[in-house]
Amino acid sequence: xxxxxHATDEIRALPARFxxxxxxxxPALDIAQEELGHLTPEAMSEVAxxxxxxxxxxxxxxxxxxxxxxxxxxxxxxxxCTNLSCALRGAVEICDHIKRRTGVEEFGEVSADxxxxxxxxxxxxxxxxxxxxxxxxxxxxxxxTQKVDALIDRAREEGHGD
Amino acid sequence: MATELxxxxxxxxxxxxxxxxxxxxLHKLEVYRRHGGYEMLQRALGSLTPEQIHAExxxxxxRGRGGAGFSTGTKWGFIPKDVPGPRYVVVNADESExxxxxxxxxxxxxxxxxxxxICLACYAIGAHQAWIYIRGEYDGPYQRLVDAIAELRAAGIxxxxxxxxxxxxxxxxxxxxxxxxxxxxxxxxxSLEGKRAQPRSRPPFPAVKGAWGRPTLLNNVxxxxxxxxxxxxxxxxxxxxxxxxxxxxxxxxxxxDVRRPGVYEVEIGVSFRHVIMELAGGPPExxxxxxxxxxxxxxxxxxxxxxxxxxDPDALARVGSxxxxxxxxxxxxxxxxxxxxYRLLRFYAHESCGKCTPCRVGGNWAVRxxxxxxxxxxxxIDLQILDRxxxxxxxxxxxxxxxxxxxxxxxxxMQHFRNEYEEHALRNECSAERVPAHA
Numbered sequence: 306x307x308x309x310x311h312a313t314d315e316i317r318a319l320p321a322r323f324x325x326x327x328x329x330x331x332p333a334l335d336i337a338q339e340e341l342g343h344l345t346p347e348a349m350s351e352v353a354x355x356x357x358x359x360x361x362x363x364x365x366x367x368x369x370x371x372x373x374x375x376x377x378x379x380x381x382x383x384x385x386c387t388n389l390s391c392a393l394r395g396a397v398e399i400c401d402h403i404k405r406r407t408g409v410e411e412f413g414e415v416s417a418d419x420x421x422x423x424x425x426x427x428x429x430x431x432x433x434x435x436x437x438x439x440x441x442x443x444x445x446x447x448x449x450t451q452k453v454d455a456l457i458d459r460a461r462e463e464g465h466g467d
Numbered sequence: 468m469a470t471e472l473x474x475x476x477x478x479x480x481x482x483x484x485x486x487x488x489x490x491x492x493l494h495k496l497e498v499y500r501r502h503g504g505y506e507m508l509q510r511a512l513g514s515l516t517p518e519q520i521h522a523e524x525x526x527x528x529x530r531g532r533g534g535a536g537f538s539t540g541t542k543w544g545f546i547p548k549d550v551p552g553p554r555y556v557v558v559n560a561d562e563s564e565x566x567x568x569x570x571x572x573x574x575x576x577x578x579x580x581x582x583x584x585i586c587l588a589c590y591a592i593g594a595h596q597a598w599i600y601i602r603g604e605y606d607g608p609y610q611r612l613v614d615a616i617a618e619l620r621a622a623g624i625x626x627x628x629x630x631x632x633x634x635x636x637x638x639x640x641x642x643x644x645x646x647x648x649x650x651x652x653x654x655x656x657x658s659l660e661g662k663r664a665q666p667r668s669r670p671p672f673p674a675v676k677g678a679w680g681r682p683t684l685l686n687n688v689x690x691x692x693x694x695x696x697x698x699x700x701x702x703x704x705x706x707x708x709x710x711x712x713x714x715x716x717x718x719x720x721x722x723x724d725v726r727r728p729g730v731y732e733v734e735i736g737v738s739f740r741h742v743i744m745e746l747a748g749g750p751p752e753x754x755x756x757x758x759x760x761x762x763x764x765x766x767x768x769x770x771x772x773x774x775x776x777x778x779d780p781d782a783l784a785r786v787g788s789x790x791x792x793x794x795x796x797x798x799x800x801x802x803x804x805x806x807x808x809y810r811l812l813r814f815y816a817h818e819s820c821g822k823c824t825p826c827r828v829g830g831n832w833a834v835r836x837x838x839x840x841x842x843x844x845x846x847x848i849d850l851q852i853l854d855r856x857x858x859x860x861x862x863x864x865x866x867x868x869x870x871x872x873x874x875x876x877x878x879x880x881m882q883h884f885r886n887e888y889e890e891h892a893l894r895n896e897c898s899a900e901r902v903p904a905h906a
Contacts, residue, residue: 432722
């Protein structure tokens, strides 16, 4: 089993919140992803079984939405907005800098030390603070190379622990 | 969230939504109530009929603030009155139009203003259950709403008997998972039902057959946040703000090459010159505004010579654009229009849900054409190809407006900046790069 008993219990409790069971699929995938870091085929199959849905259907939903990761991501994941408002204020340069400093060569891959991954994302709706990014479930504003360096340094100090 | 507020706050005559922003702890129920919060819900449940609220909204002239600008009172009128069983209010908090941050600004600063508006809308259309579909990346606003809803449950304002009245009310949150298309209301409903977010064919319209097949009212965050003010002061008072048929105020997000980016509440009808040059401080020292998107990246661009255009939708329509989501993106003369259009086409190609062929194919085709042009491999034929693509994307060939939006980016940038396209495609030059760096 890919998912813990705790996670499967949480998923079983979800359908009661909705008029139809299908609406529970994304909250269930959230629980699975939270526990495993990304969605493995086994995890998606288990979600399907728990919600009495077809595994192919669940995978079809998971592949549609960008917040579901079907490949492993780093323990520290940078989602940098490079849409127009941020790009005009230096977001692409910030993104390149993060890749260089973390050792991530391509978007979507994890750095050799397993700590970092970086992705370019579309507008995150905080354009008055551009350039900005989402990092560890928080928005970070008015990015500079110094600011992201400090975050990367702190992440390295923490290492793989919590 | 001790982040510095960038945008409207404090008492000014036209700060109908943002007047209290900046008040310490405004996001807490106690503070919101100290400033009159939930008095209108109490009044509505105690002494107003749903029809009276609907009438005030119609009188106000309020139009949807999500992008389409449809009359709110008219939309409410589409909800059938005589259908038994549940009906829903679904709140579109999936703000993701590039250059738009106003719903986030609103939810972070005054979550209870939105929640009171939602409760008023529920009562007006006879719904007892609301769902807020909030984009998944909005961690801060989501937490604000979780906390605010918990406060309301504890205070009994959500529950079986709000303010002692027999009108059960509940609000649930549903997080999106990263898909621009979910801002389109039928795609949002698909997503809420646990499906891939692909727009539905209409009819039936959501008012008749919406969430889980039930009658559903879909409104944007800012639209609903106006309701407490309208109920308190009356629709006629609201309609005194604005210009022509466009009533009230709007939250404009000003971003890009300006000195004071921010979310500014303005009376509809002020000029973009006022918004960009005065409120947002204009472009950096030594720069000129080259172009601006008046209503999110989907609104047709306007050149500097059109800065005096009014923010009302009729004026924008006259110059071939629209108010859209209120996202005002400003670009100065050091940036290249073709590269900006290319970045936006990458966005539309990426966010196409794949259901309709012109949008699924056209976006990617345009991206490849832009890449040819920007790598110095372009020719006159590529400009003709772009022109054909933008025509194929437009004119309602798709179920939703995403394809049209992609087409408008190409069409409007080519219309106003044909010279820059020719520089790149025919001569592999970029005049923006020759603009000297400012001191």
